[in-house]
Amino acid sequence: MxxxxxxxxxxxxxxxxxxxxxxxxxxxxxxxxxxxxxxxxSAAVEFDPAATSVETLVETIRGTGYGAExxxxxxxxxxxxxxxxxxxxxxxxxxxxxxxxxGLATLGCVILSMLPGLPRAAVTFGQLALTLPxxxxxxxxxxxxxxxxxxxxxxDMNTLIAIGTGAAFAFSLAMxxxxxWLESRGLWSPPYYESVNAIIGLVLFGNVLExxxxxxxxxxxxxxxxYRPETATVLVTGGEREVPLSAVRPGDQVLxxxxxxxxxxxxxxxxxxxxDESMLTGEPMPVSKQSGDQVTGATLNKNGAIRxxxxxxxxxTVLSRIIAMVQQAxxxxxxxxxxxxxxxxxxxxxxxxxxxxxxVIWFDLGPEPAYLHALVSAVTVLIIACPCAMGLAVxxxxxxxxxxxxxxxxxxxxxxxxxxxxxxxVMVLDKTGTITEGKPAVTHVEAEDGNADALLAAAASxxxxxxHPVAEAIVAGALARGLSxxxxxxxxxxxxxxxxxxxxxxxxxxxxxxxxxxxxRNLGRFGELxxxxxxxxxxxxxxxxxxxxxxxxxxxxxxxxxxxxxxxELHALGLEVVMLSGDRVRAAQEVxxxxxxxxxxxxxxxxxxxxxxxxxxxxxxxAMVGDGLNDAPALAQADVGIAMGSGTxxxxxxGSITLMKSDLRAVPATVRLARRTLRVMKQNLFWAFxxxxxxxxxxxxxxxxxxxxxxxxxxxxxxxxxxxxSVISNSLRLRKA
Amino acid sequence: xxxxxxxxxxxGLGLIxxxxxxxxxxxxxxxxxxxxxxxxxxxxxxxxxxxxSEIHVQAGLPVRLDFNRKDRGSCTDEVVLGDFGIRTFLxxxxxxxxxxxxxxxxxxxxxxxxxxxxxxxxVTETP
Numbered sequence: 001m002x003x004x005x006x007x008x009x010x011x012x013x014x015x016x017x018x019x020x021x022x023x024x025x026x027x028x029x030x031x032x033x034x035x036x037x038x039x040x041x042s043a044a045v046e047f048d049p050a051a052t053s054v055e056t057l058v059e060t061i062r063g064t065g066y067g068a069e070x071x072x073x074x075x076x077x078x079x080x081x082x083x084x085x086x087x088x089x090x091x092x093x094x095x096x097x098x099x100x101x102x103g104l105a106t107l108g109c110v111i112l113s114m115l116p117g118l119p120r121a122a123v124t125f126g127q128l129a130l131t132l133p134x135x136x137x138x139x140x141x142x143x144x145x146x147x148x149x150x151x152x153x154x155x156d157m158n159t160l161i162a163i164g165t166g167a168a169f170a171f172s173l174a175m176x177x178x179x180x181w182l183e184s185r186g187l188w189s190p191p192y193y194e195s196v197n198a199i200i201g202l203v204l205f206g207n208v209l210e211x212x213x214x215x216x217x218x219x220x221x222x223x224x225x226x227y228r229p230e231t232a233t234v235l236v237t238g239g240e241r242e243v244p245l246s247a248v249r250p251g252d253q254v255l256x257x258x259x260x261x262x263x264x265x266x267x268x269x270x271x272x273x274x275x276d277e278s279m280l281t282g283e284p285m286p287v288s289k290q291s292g293d294q295v296t297g298a299t300l301n302k303n304g305a306i307r308x309x310x311x312x313x314x315x316x317t318v319l320s321r322i323i324a325m326v327q328q329a330x331x332x333x334x335x336x337x338x339x340x341x342x343x344x345x346x347x348x349x350x351x352x353x354x355x356x357x358x359x360v361i362w363f364d365l366g367p368e369p370a371y372l373h374a375l376v377s378a379v380t381v382l383i384i385a386c387p388c389a390m391g392l393a394v395x396x397x398x399x400x401x402x403x404x405x406x407x408x409x410x411x412x413x414x415x416x417x418x419x420x421x422x423x424x425x426v427m428v429l430d431k432t433g434t435i436t437e438g439k440p441a442v443t444h445v446e447a448e449d450g451n452a453d454a455l456l457a458a459a460a461s462x463x464x465x466x467x468h469p470v471a472e473a474i475v476a477g478a479l480a481r482g483l484s485x486x487x488x489x490x491x492x493x494x495x496x497x498x499x500x501x502x503x504x505x506x507x508x509x510x511x512x513x514x515x516x517x518x519x520x521r522n523l524g525r526f527g528e529l530x531x532x533x534x535x536x537x538x539x540x541x542x543x544x545x546x547x548x549x550x551x552x553x554x555x556x557x558x559x560x561x562x563x564x565x566x567x568x569e570l571h572a573l574g575l576e577v578v579m580l581s582g583d584r585v586r587a588a589q590e591v592x593x594x595x596x597x598x599x600x601x602x603x604x605x606x607x608x609x610x611x612x613x614x615x616x617x618x619x620x621x622x623a624m625v626g627d628g629l630n631d632a633p634a635l636a637q638a639d640v641g642i643a644m645g646s647g648t649x650x651x652x653x654x655g656s657i658t659l660m661k662s663d664l665r666a667v668p669a670t671v672r673l674a675r676r677t678l679r680v681m682k683q684n685l686f687w688a689f690x691x692x693x694x695x696x697x698x699x700x701x702x703x704x705x706x707x708x709x710x711x712x713x714x715x716x717x718x719x720x721x722x723x724x725x726s727v728i729s730n731s732l733r734l735r736k737a
Numbered sequence: 738x739x740x741x742x743x744x745x746x747x748x749g750l751g752l753i754x755x756x757x758x759x760x761x762x763x764x765x766x767x768x769x770x771x772x773x774x775x776x777x778x779x780x781x782x783x784x785x786x787x788x789x790s791e792i793h794v795q796a797g798l799p800v801r802l803d804f805n806r807k808d809r810g811s812c813t814d815e816v817v818l819g820d821f822g823i824r825t826f827l828x829x830x831x832x833x834x835x836x837x838x839x840x841x842x843x844x845x846x847x848x849x850x851x852x853x854x855x856x857x858x859x860v861t862e863t864p
Contacts (some may be wrong), residue, residue, distance in 0.1 A: 003832050049803055049832050055774055080833075084814075084826035091809070145785050145808055149854070152786025153763055156812045156853040331817055331824030344852045349760040353753045360749035364742045391851025395817075414822070 004046045005054050006079075008246055010067035012041060021064050028052065028060050041247045043068075081222055088215050095208050098138035102201030105130040109194035124176045127193035135169055139200040155348035157388055163352065164382035165199050168192045168713065171375055189372050198714035199383055206721025210388070213728035217396050219735070220403025221326050227279050227298040228319060232263035235307065245313075252310045256301045264297040265312040273304030280322065281660040282409030325411050325658075329402040334415035336681055337394040340688070344391045351385040351696065358700040366701075373701075376713065380699040384716035385692060388724040393684035396731035401677040404737055409660035410670045417656035421640050421674035424623040426616055427570050427667065430609075430634075431581035431588065433627035434644050434664060435595055436557040440469055442477030443538055444554035446529060455551040457483040459510045459543050461503045465491045470539060471499070473555045474510075494518075498541070509544040516542050516549060526552045537583075537590035564595045566664035571596075573671055580604055580612060580624075580634075609634035625667055628654030642667060676737045684727045691723050769793045776801050776836070783816070783827060784808045787847070787856035794839065797863045801836045815850035818858070824850070 012018050018036040025034035025043060030051025036043045045057055054070060061068035108130045112123050139161075146162035149155055172191030175182065182188040233240050235253045245263055248254065253269065256262050262275065274286040277299045286302050289295055295308055298319040314320065333341070355378045362374035398415045405412045412418050432438050445452040460478035463471035464485060478485060488508075491501040497518065498511015509519055513530070516523060521544045523530070530540035530552055538556035542549055570577050579597040581588040581604065588602035601612055609626075610633045616622045621639040628635060628643030635641030635655050643655030645662065659666040699716055703709040770777035770792065776799045782788040784807040794800045804816055806827040817824045821837040839845070839860040847856045 003834075049834070050780075053774070055776075080826055080828075083828045083831075087814070087826075087828055141809065145812070148785025148808055150785070152784075152788060152790065152854075153760055154786040154790075154854050155760055156785075156849075158785075158812065327824075328822035331819060331822050333819040341848075341852045345855060346761070348853070349756050352756050356749050356753050356756070360746050363745050387853060388851055391853055395850065 003049045004044065005057070007043045007045065007054070007058060007061065008069050009036065009041055009043050009061055010069075010249075012036075012066055017066065021061055021066060024060060024064050025057065028057070031057070081218070081225065084218075085215065085222075088211055092208055092211050095204050095211070099201055099204035099208060102134045102138045102197050102204060105134045106194050106197040106201055109197055113190075113194070121179070124179070124191055124193075127191065128173070128176050131169070131172075131193045131196055134197050134200055135165070138204065139165060142200070142203075155352070157348075157386075159348050160351060160382045160385055160387075161199070161203055163355075164379045164713070165196050167375065167382075168199075168379050169196045172196065187369075187371075189369060192376075192713075195379075195713045199717040202714065202717040202721050203383075206725055209721070209725045210728060213725060213732060214392075214396070216732055216735075217399040217728070218330070218403065220400075220407050221323060221330070224279075224298075224319065224323055224326070224406060227261065229261045229263050229298075233257075248310055248313055250310055250313055254308050254310060256295075256306050256308055258301055258303050258305060260301050262295050262297055262299050262301055262308065264310045265317045266295055266297075266308040266310040268293045268295055269307045269309050271304050271306035273306050274302045276300040276302055279407075280318065280409065282407070282666070283661045283663065322406060322411060325413065326402055326406045329412050329414050330399045332398070332414035332416065334394050334398060334419045334681065336419055336678070336685070337415075340390050340393055340685055343689075344387050347385070347387040347390065351382065351387075354696060354700065355379075355381040362701065373710075377699065377701045377710070380711050380713045380716045381696055383713050384695045384699040384711065384720055386688070386695075386720045386723045389684075389688035389691060389727045392724060392727050392731075393688045394681050396728050397677055397681045397684060397734060400731050400734040401673060401680075401737065404735055405670070405673055408666075408669065408673075410666060410673065411658040411660065412670075413656045413658075417640055418674050418677055420621060421623065421657065421671060422678040423621050424640055424671075425574075425576060425620040426578060426622045427575045427671075428578045428580055428613065428616065428622060428624040428638065429567075429597065429664070429667075430624070430626040430631055431579055431583065431591060432557060434560075434625050435563045435579065435591065436559055438557065438627065440473035440539070440555045440557045442473055442553060443556045443558075444533065445551065446526065446553075447551040449550070452551075453481060453483055455543055456481065456553060457485060458503050458506070458508060458545070459541070459553060461485045462488050462491065462499055462501045462508050462510055464488075465501075466493055466499050470541060470555050474541065474553060477553075477555075506545050507547075510541060512539075512541065516544060519544065519547075521547065521549050523549055534584065534587055535590060537587045537594070539583075539587070559591065559594060560662070560664055563664045566668055567596045569665065569668035570671070571598075573668055573675075575671070578616065580609055582606065606630050607633075610637045613637045625664075626655075628658070642670070673734075673737050677734060680730055680734055684730055687730075688723070688727060691719075695719060695723075770800065772798070775799065778803065780805060780832075781856070782807060783813050785813070786854050790856040791859065792856065793859050793861065795863050796839050796842045796860050799836060799838045800858075801834055804833045804835060806831070806833065812851065812853060813849050816847060817850060817852075818845065818847045820845045 009021060022034050022036040025031055025045055030048045031045055033046045034043060058068045058070055109127045112126045142158045142161045146158040149159060172193050175188060175191040179188060231242050231244055232248050233255045234243050234248060235255055240255055248264060254263055268289050268291050270291060272290040274288045275295060276286045278284050280296060297317045358381050359374045359378040362377050363370050366373045401418060402412050429435055445456050447455040456478045460475045463474045486504055489502040493499050494515055497515035500509045509515060526542060526549050533540050533554045538554040541553045541555060543551045567577050577597045578599045579592045581602050583602055585602040589600050592600035604612055609631055613622060613624055613634050614637060623640040623642060624634055624638035625642040625644055626635050627645060632654060641655040642657045644659040657670060699711050701710055770779040777794045778801045779792055780803045782805050804827050806813060806829050809829045815824060815826055823835055823837060825833060825835055827833045842860045842862045845858040847858055848854060
């Protein structure tokens with residue numbers, strides 16, 4: 001048994017180096033072959049996992065003096081997906097061939113039995129000859145696999161098919177070989193070869209459809225991986241070089257031409273362009289980028305060439321983290337699945353028991369020939385039972401929905417988050433950074449002497465030394481108007497109030513009403529002006545010089561353009577929308593009124609948010625939307641914590657759901673996806689249960705006493721194949737959600 | 738009731754009892770992990786079921802399960818350890834390692850993609 005691995009190796013500069021690493025690897029125990037590539041800076045090793053391990057191999061390479069790392073999970077995900085795809089494709093080809101052979105054999109059996117004038121022995125032996133390849137080759141794996149499972153005290157779908165077709169074949173064989181002996185005792189009946197062939201053919205055909213559909217459930221993640229370019233253009237002294245992505249290191253500079261994908265996460269050093277980030281955020285509008293801006297690997301550079309310094313590679317990139325999160329989410333189980341799990345664990349032995357009971361009841365109570373009816377009914381029970389539909393009902397929906405979510409910029413941490421999202425009744429929105437842009441800006445400047453620019457420049461010169469968001473807004477406002485700032489001669493910060501100092505020889509105070517009162521300043525006419533601004537949801541900042549208030553600057557955090565629409569969409573979904581804010585009541589209420597929320601909870605300090613969520617949870621499940629940075633405890637307390645950031649900067653791991661798009665409409669979109677997914681899960685589970693609950697008794701002959709109705713084994717096989725395929729197809733509808 | 742019917746009925750009931758005993762109560766094989774380089778390792782053969790189907794490991798130490806898939810049936814093509822967020826495709830005829838670190842003692846299930854074949858991972862307190 002061999003395993004292969006590709007290990008990134010660093011520090012090799014010449015063919016001599018790679019040759020040495022290769023020799024050492026080849027000589028280490030358990031390694032059957034090693035190929036070290038200087039260009040890709042990697043070692044491909046085939047080894048016996050019983051004798052060595054990847055960790056040991058990495059240590060061996062490090063022992064030669066070169067650097068080596070464990071292969072990134074991203075690489076292994078990609079390798080695993082490739083292997084999975086190849087295996088599935090081969091499986092589909094293989095089963096298709098077998099299904100065709102079984103189908104032809106069925107047709108042959110039917111034709112033989114209808115040909116006039118053939119002696120009976122010719123028909124039965126002819127049918128036997130047609131059936132042998134089907135049982136021994138096309139359907140062989142049903143028997144070998146069920147035997148393997150049996151030895152482990154377990155049973156699966158193969159067990160049911162194997163016992164069902166095995167019994168029918170054994171019966172038919174007896175009727176063929178011991179025809180005379182059985183007929184003389186009045187026990188002969190025509191063999192069931194065409195049923196054996198039809199069952200195997202239909203089940204195989206169902207397997208083909210199922211394998212194809214299941215391959216499609218992981219399409220989204222494959223597409224995400226496909227966005228990663230294979231190579232990057234690294235700038236080296238005296239030119240550029242095309243190298244594989246695995247060879248790029250943080251700090252390397254890469255050139256990205258228009259129309260190319262940005263290879264890895266980094267910072268723009270030179271050039272301006274616009275970047276299409278829709279594959280990661282679901283946001284169709286390109287984002288403009290210039291020197292100093294962050295860019296994300298896998299996004300598409302539209303129209304300008306840029307030079308980028310790589311900051312993150314391998315598993316640290318945004319794309320790798322998204323892929324890892326989706327992969328993990330797809331493995332999780334939704335609480336709704338628990339019952340289905342419990343049933344599928346006992347399903348097969350229970351069905352086998354029902355089949356035996358069916359045989360006994362028909363044998364004891366049924367019409368003549370009782371043994372024949374007993375056998376056919378028992379076989380039909382085994383064939384119609386479909387454990388696969390139950391096992392596939394929820395996981396396929398989770399896989400398709402999480403993949404679809406990722407494509408639309410909604411990262412769902414696990415299946416439970418999906419289920420809970422569909423159940424919340426209250427949606428709490430944090431104001432700053434979710435309903436609003438989270439970046440305050442100067443909206444209005446009023447100066448005593450009418451010179452607004454001079455007032456703003458003076459205030460900004462002093463605020464430059466403060467780190468408060470409002471101070472940053474004033475500085476940014478001044479710079480945006482092209483004003484030149486000076487260095488203050490003295491500076492003092494008054495936390496929660498503002499700043500004081502000396503600018504251009506004048507004593508200045510810049511801050512809120514509390515600061516002005518503390519300094520004994522009279523607000524004069526600016527006091528009334530400030531109240532009007534505050535009523536509009538703006539924050540007034542007073543400027544005083546030499547003991548007199550000389551103006552007021554209004555700062556406000558603009559609403560995101562789509563916030564109001566998002567709130568009305570949430571209302572349409574029947575949710576109560578609550579806004580949480582640290583602002584003064586009047587300002588918060590004004591913002592709340594503009595976007596149309598049902599309730600405003602204002603003047604909440606960051607550490608009180610958690611408590612507010614807890615109170616709201618008294619009435620039912622609550623979801624909370626925040627930026628994931630300042631409100632992490634509140635997000636964790638909520639039944640569903642939704643982190644919303646601006647573009648790909650978001651803290652991906654912060655919430656149970658992370659929205660990559662800085663647009664509040666993504667919240668109702670997530671609720672809709674979750675609800676649709678839950679609906680699909682319920683439909684699937686209902687179908688899987690009801691199918692078995694109705695199908696098995698009918699197959700056993702429950703309708704025979706009243707209506708004389710019985711199912712043939714071939715119809716049962718068709719129903720069973722259709723049943724599991726229909727569940728997957730239903731889940732695949734979520735690809736359009 | 739004629740003799741043949743009595744015999745068939747008795748045999749049927751006996752068979753049902755045996756089926757339920759064999760699949761639900763009889764034999765589980767237990768495997769313990771060997772610790773190498775700080776990792777608890779155990780080889781699990783996948784061939785219509787998991788061998789061993791009950792695995793004992795310690796909490797807090799990384800666990801590595803080397804799944805060796807021998808059969809080609811689609812039933813075993815994935816292994817799911819839902820509690821650890823792992824769903825992995827097992828390539829037939831190859832060893833697929835699965836690594837994770839159980840932090841808390843308890844009994845965890847691992848199963849095939851459809852939840853039909855089961856194994857148990859029993860995590861005990863670190864001594």
